[in-house]
Amino acid sequence: xxxxxxxxxxxxxxxxxxxxxxxxxxxxxxxxxxxxxxxxxxxxxxxxxxxxxxxxxxxxxxxxxxxxxxxxxxxxxxxxxxxxxxxxxxxxxxxxxxxxxxxxxxxxxxxxxxxxxxxxxxxxxxxxxxxxxxxxxxxxxxxxxxxxxxxxxxxxxxxxxxxxxxxxxxxxxxxxxxxxxxxxxxxxxxxxxxxxxxxxxxxxxxxxxxxxxxxxxxxxxxxxxxxxxxxxxxxxxxxxxxxxxxxxxxxxxxxxxxxxxxxxxxxxxxxxxxxxxxxxxxxxxxxxxxxxxxxxxxxxxxxxxxxxxxxxxxxxxxxxxxxxxxxxxxxxxxxxxxxxxxxxxxxxxxxxxxxxxxxxxxxxxxxxxxxxxxxxxxxxxxxxxxxxxxxxxxxxxxxxxxxxxxxxxxxxxxxx
Amino acid sequence: xxxxxxxxxxxxxxxxxxxxxxxxxxxxxxxxxxxxxxxxxxxxxxxxxxxxxxxxxxxxxxxxxxxxxxxxxxxxxxxxxxxxxxxxxxxxxxxxxxxxxxxxxxxxxxxxxxxxxxxxxxxxxxxxxxxxxxxxxxxxxxxxxxxxxxxxxxxxxxxxxxxxxxxxxxxxxxxxxxxxxxxxxxxxxxxxxxxxxxxxxxxxxxxxxxxxxxxxxxxxxxxxxxxxxxxxxxxxxxxxxxxxxxxxxxxxxxxxxxxxxxxxxxxxxxxxxxxxxxxxxxxxxxxxxxxxxxxxxxxxxxxxxxxxxxxxxxxxxxxxxxxxxxxxxxxxxxxxxxxxxxxxxxxxxxxxxxxxxxxxxxxxxxxxxxxxxxxxxxxxxxxxxxxxxxxxxxxxxxxxxxxxxxxxxxxxxxxx
Numbered sequence: 001x002x003x004x005x006x007x008x009x010x011x012x013x014x015x016x017x018x019x020x021x022x023x024x025x026x027x028x029x030x031x032x033x034x035x036x037x038x039x040x041x042x043x044x045x046x047x048x049x050x051x052x053x054x055x056x057x058x059x060x061x062x063x064x065x066x067x068x069x070x071x072x073x074x075x076x077x078x079x080x081x082x083x084x085x086x087x088x089x090x091x092x093x094x095x096x097x098x099x100x101x102x103x104x105x106x107x108x109x110x111x112x113x114x115x116x117x118x119x120x121x122x123x124x125x126x127x128x129x130x131x132x133x134x135x136x137x138x139x140x141x142x143x144x145x146x147x148x149x150x151x152x153x154x155x156x157x158x159x160x161x162x163x164x165x166x167x168x169x170x171x172x173x174x175x176x177x178x179x180x181x182x183x184x185x186x187x188x189x190x191x192x193x194x195x196x197x198x199x200x201x202x203x204x205x206x207x208x209x210x211x212x213x214x215x216x217x218x219x220x221x222x223x224x225x226x227x228x229x230x231x232x233x234x235x236x237x238x239x240x241x242x243x244x245x246x247x248x249x250x251x252x253x254x255x256x257x258x259x260x261x262x263x264x265x266x267x268x269x270x271x272x273x274x275x276x277x278x279x280x281x282x283x284x285x286x287x288x289x290x291x292x293x294x295x296x297x298x299x300x301x302x303x304x305x306x307x308x309x310x311x312x313x314x315x316x317x318x319x320x321x322x323x324x325x326x327x328x329x330x331x332x333x334x335x336x337x338x339x340x341x342x343x344x345x346x347x348x349x350x351x352x353x354x355x356x357x358x359x360x361x362x363x364x365x366x367x368x369x370x371x372x373x374x375x376x377x378x379x380x381x382x383x384x385x386x387x388x389x390x391x392x393x394x395x396x397x398x399x400x401x402x403x404x405x406x407x408x409x410x411x412x413x414x415x416x
Numbered sequence: 417x418x419x420x421x422x423x424x425x426x427x428x429x430x431x432x433x434x435x436x437x438x439x440x441x442x443x444x445x446x447x448x449x450x451x452x453x454x455x456x457x458x459x460x461x462x463x464x465x466x467x468x469x470x471x472x473x474x475x476x477x478x479x480x481x482x483x484x485x486x487x488x489x490x491x492x493x494x495x496x497x498x499x500x501x502x503x504x505x506x507x508x509x510x511x512x513x514x515x516x517x518x519x520x521x522x523x524x525x526x527x528x529x530x531x532x533x534x535x536x537x538x539x540x541x542x543x544x545x546x547x548x549x550x551x552x553x554x555x556x557x558x559x560x561x562x563x564x565x566x567x568x569x570x571x572x573x574x575x576x577x578x579x580x581x582x583x584x585x586x587x588x589x590x591x592x593x594x595x596x597x598x599x600x601x602x603x604x605x606x607x608x609x610x611x612x613x614x615x616x617x618x619x620x621x622x623x624x625x626x627x628x629x630x631x632x633x634x635x636x637x638x639x640x641x642x643x644x645x646x647x648x649x650x651x652x653x654x655x656x657x658x659x660x661x662x663x664x665x666x667x668x669x670x671x672x673x674x675x676x677x678x679x680x681x682x683x684x685x686x687x688x689x690x691x692x693x694x695x696x697x698x699x700x701x702x703x704x705x706x707x708x709x710x711x712x713x714x715x716x717x718x719x720x721x722x723x724x725x726x727x728x729x730x731x732x733x734x735x736x737x738x739x740x741x742x743x744x745x746x747x748x749x750x751x752x753x754x755x756x757x758x759x760x761x762x763x764x765x766x767x768x769x770x771x772x773x774x775x776x777x778x779x780x781x782x783x784x785x786x787x788x789x790x791x792x793x794x795x796x797x798x799x800x801x802x803x804x805x806x807x808x809x810x811x812x813x814x815x816x817x818x819x820x821x822x823x824x825x826x827x828x829x830x831x832x
Contacts, residue, residue: 199652
């Protein structure tokens with residue numbers, strides 16, 4: 001008799017794992033600050049490995065600290081079916097962005113074991129290192145190294161603002177690893193990658209739909225802008241003689257916001273980081289650095305937006321402060337594999353879960369994985385579309401529904 | 417025979433003391449970061465006390481950490497003649513703002529001793545605690561407590577961003593104090609206070625004048641502005657649904673800058689500190705805090721400027737982010753004592769030094785002291801009027817000229 005993996009998914013267990021995970025880096029009720037490779041994030045990974053060891057799953061780690069929890073299949077030499085996400089968060093975040101994909105994947109492994117299902121291919125749940133890119137730049141670091149679009153040696157040298165390098169921070173993982181764990185130099189590409197995630201947008205909740213079948217991910221470009229003026233005393237330097245870097249940066253940002261102010265426009269323009277030096281109350285700022293995050297589902301529109309951005313910064317340059325911009329990341333729009341999209345739709349239908357197709361507004365490790373293998377994503381609703389905020393929230397039954405679809409999709413793929 | 421104190425001022429000695437002092441908190445060639453009651457600032461004070469002990473001057477400290485170096489007069493019960501300034505600096509500052517007033521004062525004490533001059537009144541050089549107000553708010557803390565306009569118990573509880581309180585930081589002074597030093601609970605007001613300082617403006621240098629006779633200090637008001645929106649994911653939240661605190665703060669600051677953009681206007685408007693939270697590159701900012709420093713020599717103009725500022729912030733409130741403003745400091749314009757201004761002019765004339773009357777654009781401890789006793793200031797030129805910057809610079813001969821005027825003024829007063 002064919003057992004369906006989704007029947008082994010336990011909503012309560014999946015929820016309680018989220019609650020337990022939320023203790024690592026907890027900053028307030030529902031709020032988490034668990035940046036990549038900090039003590040808190042390593043502890044969260046250790047908790048997951050503890051659960052994996054209890055179930056007898058295999059543990060492996062690669063050179064950038066990605067963790068692989070494997071439930072071996074009948075033919076372990078075949079490429080594996082992989083799921084997963086990340087455990088790191090933004091500085092003031094919730095408990096579901098990333099954690100859900102990891103814990104839903106782990107729930108599927110447990111469901112398969114509980115039901116005594118033997119798959120042909122191995123099934124793996126992965127924790128990708130530094131998806132968020134807050135403590136270390138760039139984000140999607142673990143999945144980027146894994147798929148070869150980021151260079152390992154360069155990433156190991158990336159440094160946090162306090163000077164700690166990724167290589168140094170990775171030594172923290174030794175604390176949670178055991179002698180029997182595998183240290184992988186080269187990890188073969190999986191057969192297929194499926195990532196479950198909260199939507200981080202309002203569509204599913206607004207339409208009362210349980211499952212989002214993700215068609216792709218909008219393109220993203222990140223920039224760093226530098227504005228340099230001249231420090232001076234706030235009480236003495238006349239207006240006309242000032243080279244106030246903050247004043248110039250404010251005028252520049254104001255022009256940039258105006259460029260992207262049309263609410264009918266799908267372009268997402270965000271300045272998230274904005275630092276002013278030296279920062280004394282009575283000192284005219286000499287230097288401002290800020291980041292730009294620019295996204296759109298279509299490459300051509302993204303390129304026009306980039307042109308506008310660069311032109312606006314160029315126009316500001318030298319009037320009277322120096323202004324320059326550097327692109328630090330460019331990622332084309334991603335289109336997921338049609339047969340994977342179809343499989344997720346079919347399994348949602350079989351479970352009689354309302355579902356719809358939609359693109360992802362946010363970047364995900366699946367974006368990197370799609371370079372290496374057929375890839376897809378499953379979205380579940382989150383409250384008011386809020387994420388990257390302590391107000392992020394999701395419902396137990398929605399998390400379980402997404403995990404059931406994931407379970408059946410992974411099972412189907414692992415039998416191929 | 418009457419000896420003139422100025423003849424004992426040694427330009428080389430005064431200059432070399434500046435060079436030695438610049439080693440404490442040195443951040444680059446000519447640059448200093450020596451914030452109040454840090455290890456570096458305490459070490460700088462220790463160096464000064466070392467020199468004082470070599471000369472046999474008396475050392476005293478009060479409850480807010482102001483240091484008093486006294487060369488006793490013939491009638492030590494009379495109120496003393498006081499000079500001095502501060503040794504703390506802005507985060508990226510030069511070697512003369514503050515340090516000059518302390519070292520010129522100390523040079524006068526040495527000159528008096530070298531010449532064997534006995535004064536009627538005692539002459540004191542003071543190091544005021546936390547003039548700059550960078551690490552702890554507010555600035556002018558030591559002189560404000562001394563003159564009673566700031567409350568000691570409240571100041572002791574002021575905390576640095578890292579959580580250290582003034583009370584805790586003050587324990588660092590024990591390291592440089594000795595059992596014989598006086599611990600003062602109440603320090604009597606001086607007979608007269610004279611502070612020497614670099615101009616921090618371009619006037620003296622541009623006109624080739626050695627000595628600025630300071631007529632007063634412009635009024636200053638400090639504000640803290642808070643803009644609160646809602647954090648969200650940079651890739652998913654549509655433009656129309658955003659409550660982007662940075663976007664609102666940028667629009668608001670831009671309006672404020674526009675209010676004070678007229679180069680013919682004497683108002684000084686500066687935003688020096690500007691912090692954006694949470695600060696992730698892919699998170700819509702939920703909160704911005706910034707400071708406003710507003711100055712003008714006339715009270716009525718300052719009050720109009722305050723009205724404009726508050727109105728502009730009120731207009732921004734709720735569209736769509738909350739915006740509020742708190743005044744954290746208000747200080748009326750200061751007018752120095754006419755007979756002190758006249759004395760400084762007369763002594764400059766006697767030394768045949770070109771001099772002119774001018775107001776101070778920057779606040780100084782003398783502003784606080786003018787509440788307690790007749791007060792005056794002596795300015796010397798600094799390069800291009802630059803201060804609060806590592807590019808701050810002054811010339812050996814200008815420093816010596818100012819110290820000579822200071823010496824004769826203090827001597828005259830101490831004989832009264």
